[in-house]
Amino acid sequence: MRLSKTLIPTLKEAPAEAEIPSHILMVRGGYLRKVAAGVYSFLPIGWRVIQKISRIIREEMNRAGAQEVFLPAVIPGELWQESGRWDQYGEQLLRFKDRKGADFVIGPTHEEVIVDLVRGDVRSYRQLPLNLYQIQSKFRDELRARAGLMRGREFIMKDAYSFHATDEDARREYQNMYDTYTRIFGRCGLAFRAVEADTGAIGGSLSHEFQVLTETGEDALLACDACTYAANVEEAKARPPVSAPPSSAAFEKVATPGKKTIEEVTAFLGLKPENLVKTLIYLADGKPIAALVRGDRNLNEIKLKRALQARELVLAADKAVEDATGAPVGFAGPVGLRIPIYCDLEICALSSFVCGANAADAHYKNVVAKRDFAPTECGDFRDAAVGDACPRCEKGHFAGYRGVEVGQVFFLGTKYSAPMKCNFLDGDGKEKPMIMGCYGIGVTRIAAAAIEQNHDKDGIVWPVAIAPFEVALVSLQVGDAQVSEVAERLYAELEKAGIEVLYDERDERPGVKFKDADLIGLPYRIAVGKKGVAEGVVELKARRSPEVLKVKIEDVVRVVSEKVVAERAGGGR
Ligand SMILES: [Zn+2]
Numbered sequence: 325m326r327l328s329k330t331l332i333p334t335l336k337e338a339p340a341e342a343e344i345p346s347h348i349l350m351v352r353g354g355y356l357r358k359v360a361a362g363v364y365s366f367l368p369i370g371w372r373v374i375q376k377i378s379r380i381i382r383e384e385m386n387r388a389g390a391q392e393v394f395l396p397a398v399i400p401g402e403l404w405q406e407s408g409r410w411d412q413y414g415e416q417l418l419r420f421k422d423r424k425g426a427d428f429v430i431g432p433t434h435e436e437v438i439v440d441l442v443r444g445d446v447r448s449y450r451q452l453p454l455n456l457y458q459i460q461s462k463f464r465d466e467l468r469a470r471a472g473l474m475r476g477r478e479f480i481m482k483d484a485y486s487f488h489a490t491d492e493d494a495r496r497e498y499q500n501m502y503d504t505y506t507r508i509f510g511r512c513g514l515a516f517r518a519v520e521a522d523t524g525a526i527g528g529s530l531s532h533e534f535q536v537l538t539e540t541g542e543d544a545l546l547a548c549d550a551c552t553y554a555a556n557v558e559e560a561k562a563r564p565p566v567s568a569p570p571s572s573a574a575f576e577k578v579a580t581p582g583k584k585t586i587e588e589v590t591a592f593l594g595l596k597p598e599n600l601v602k603t604l605i606y607l608a609d610g611k612p613i614a615a616l617v618r619g620d621r622n623l624n625e626i627k628l629k630r631a632l633q634a635r636e637l638v639l640a641a642d643k644a645v646e647d648a649t650g651a652p653v654g655f656a657g658p659v660g661l662r663i664p665i666y667c668d669l670e671i672c673a674l675s676s677f678v679c680g681a682n683a684a685d686a687h688y689k690n691v692v693a694k695r696d697f698a699p700t701e702c703g704d705f706r707d708a709a710v711g712d713a714c715p716r717c718e719k720g721h722f723a724g725y726r727g728v729e730v731g732q733v734f735f736l737g738t739k740y741s742a743p744m745k746c747n748f749l750d751g752d753g754k755e756k757p758m759i760m761g762c763y764g765i766g767v768t769r770i771a772a773a774a775i776e777q778n779h780d781k782d783g784i785v786w787p788v789a790i791a792p793f794e795v796a797l798v799s800l801q802v803g804d805a806q807v808s809e810v811a812e813r814l815y816a817e818l819e820k821a822g823i824e825v826l827y828d829e830r831d832e833r834p835g836v837k838f839k840d841a842d843l844i845g846l847p848y849r850i851a852v853g854k855k856g857v858a859e860g861v862v863e864l865k866a867r868r869s870p871e872v873l874k875v876k877i878e879d880v881v882r883v884v885s886e887k888v889v890a891e892r893a894g895g896g897r
Contacts, residue, residue: 517727794825806858
């Protein structure tokens with residue numbers, strides 16, 4: 325493509341609202357323009373990136389045995405009423421009425437439509453399993469759209485839904501999709517981790533998020549440095565501690581006048597935070613309970629809530645704490661407490677510890693769990709932390725990352741098929757709900773995440789596999805007949821070799837052309853200049869490296885083709 329014949333309106337400045345690199349660089353590089361908050365138009369090179377990502381996804385989904393369909397963006401409200409999500413989804417669901425007054429939504433996701441399709445046409449176990457996917461625009465009416473493609477309101481998603489006769493077969497397909505996603509993100513040239521995700525209210529189910537590792541990511545992750553275990557900080561399992569032999573000293577009261585916080589008590593008694601135990605009073609569905617973690621740990625409310633099987637878990641207000649402990653806030657402890665006590669595993673492993681004495685200005689020391697009080701349950705109730713030993717393998721430790729979620733695989737079970745009566749007749753003649761899985765990829769988000777992971781101060785550094793073009797060909801002196809002849813010849817030869825080339829033949833200064841080439845971020849750049857042509861060479865530079873190579877004019881197409889072809893297949897890293 326000749327640069328003068330396409331629309332790549334690069335900008336010196338990004339709009340003030342753009343804060344993260346992917347948003348800034350896609351606008352400045354002429355990839356993207358805003359239409360409304362969280363709603364964008366893709367310009368030619370932006371759409372080429374999306375098409376390349378989509379092609380990789382299609383190839384891998386088809387290879388995995390899934391089949392592409394295309395479902396409507398406009399969905400009748402009655403399907404959402406039937407699944408129960410009409411009431412649950414809230415303000416994110418964009419609803420409207422047609423001219424006859426019927427309710428409709430713009431699909432934020434398509435479980436209802438696909439279940440309606442399959443229940444109408446699939447009756448027998450002989451027609452299963454089935455995995456149907458589409459690549460399509462979704463709309464979610466986020467309150468605060470921001471960060472460009474990272475959190476837009478309209479975005480392109482690949483969503484797949486699988487249907488099975490048995491649990492076992494649905495789990496096989498889950499693994500098939502997990503492996504397929506690993507290939508897709510690898511081929512896109514992304515550094516990523518598959519992370520165990522919160523399975524929410526659907527008990528017994530299974531989910532992984534695929535997270536692209538970037539400094540600007542919204543999600544905090546912990547990943548083992550020795551094995552593949554990785555999880556969101558809220559979900560990461562803590563390795564059970566090694567128990568110390570319990571202290572034989574009896575517990576005793578010590579005066580701690582006015583000392584309430586971890587810092588105050590540890591400083592006053594000369595302790596380390598790990599020897600002081602925090603006793604937090606919560607209301608679980610309205611009833612008080614105590615939760616104990618070491619002074620240097622954070623209580624994990626998600627884990628505690630799950631153990632309690634509570635619908636609601638909130639920290640108790642001061643009055644409720646005083647009612648439960650008989651002491652002012654800051655002096656709670658487990659000894660003598662008459663409410664259920666949930667201890668993190670580390671508490672039960674301590675030789676002894678210091679805690680509040682349920683009396684003003686007093687703490688106990690030499691307290692031993694199970695000797696001086698009876699825990700209702702000991703479990704994993706704390707946040708795992710960087711440096712913790714891995715719970716999965718013997719030798720690894722947690723390192724901390726930030727990530728951008730680009731995909732999720734989900735074992736759904738019968739969450740949608742049961743209420744929507746998506747049933748089949750099994751081999752024994754019995755009618756049963758189909759077992760489902762669903763599998764999403766944020767197509768437009770991949771483009772943004774790739775830039776977050778691959779950029780420098782001058783612009784984007786695309787992996788070859790998803791770059792809008794593979795090579796930038798820059799003519800440095802357009803008016804010079806010899807330079808133009810060589811550049812035109814290389815352009816024709818590169819195209820003939822099947823290389824996607826963006827040919828900058830604009831009548832601009834070399835500095836302007838180099839700046840635009842770096843900003844747009846194509847993986848390789850060939851510069852044709854007067855001095856080089858006189859010597860029979862052109863300059864070849866990889867966007868990722870500062871090194872500039874002088875290559876003979878007659879060799880450069882072969883040299884760059886070899887590099888591009890190798891990186892196309894290998895994901896480009
Ligand atoms: Zn490990």
